[in-house]
Amino acid sequence: MNINFNDSEVDRFCVAEKIGDYIVLKFIVDELDIYVRQVVLSPIREVLEEQDYKNIILDLEQVIHLDSSGISIISQIFIKTQKERNGKTFLFGATAKIKEMLRLIKMENYFVFIDENEYNLMIG
Numbered sequence: 001m002n003i004n005f006n007d008s009e010v011d012r013f014c015v016a017e018k019i020g021d022y023i024v025l026k027f028i029v030d031e032l033d034i035y036v037r038q039v040v041l042s043p044i045r046e047v048l049e050e051q052d053y054k055n056i057i058l059d060l061e062q063v064i065h066l067d068s069s070g071i072s073i074i075s076q077i078f079i080k081t082q083k084e085r086n087g088k089t090f091l092f093g094a095t096a097k098i099k100e101m102l103r104l105i106k107m108e109n110y111f112v113f114i115d116e117n118e119y120n121l122m123i124g
Contacts, residue, residue, distance in 0.1 A: 003051065005043040013040050016047055019123045023051055025077070026059035032070025041073055048080050054087040057114070057122065061093025066101060078110050088112055092119045 003016035003023070013036050017024045025044065029036055048056075058074055060066075066074075078089040091111045094102075102108040114122070 003047055005047060007039075007043045010040050010043045014044065016044075018051060018053065021054040022057055022122060023048070023053045023055075024057045024059060024123060026061075027063050030062060031065040031067075032060075032063055032073055033065070033067050034069040037069040037073050041076065044073075044077065045080065048077070053081075054085055055090065056081045056087065057090045057092055057119070058111075059092050059119075060095075060098065063093075063098065064095060066098050071101070071105070071107070075107065075110070082110075090114050090119075090122070092116075 001018045003018055005011060005014075005016070013027065013029050015026050015028060017026075027036075056077060058077065063070070074089070074091075081087045081089050089111050090113075092114050094113060099108065099113065102111070
């Protein structure tokens, strides 16, 4: 089931879908930066408040660059999912550069990295 954001500008950067106990957030930009954060963070929070879910999958397959604002986006989604839902945040399609960045700032253990086979099994 597609999830609609209340802000049409968000659709340029991210699409959301509810599949079973998962919400899949697919970022459709190559950079998660301050501009993207300013547009998407509040609408994503609203959607997460409204939806019944346990776990979230962040599809980063198209993202090649993540700066501190991008880290803020994914860490706030993690906090909302972990703390409020006791769920997990899965990262699909993260590049080696993104994984290394998360490792350097000691955040790699907050997320479960999944490959294409795992992703396909999870979303059916």
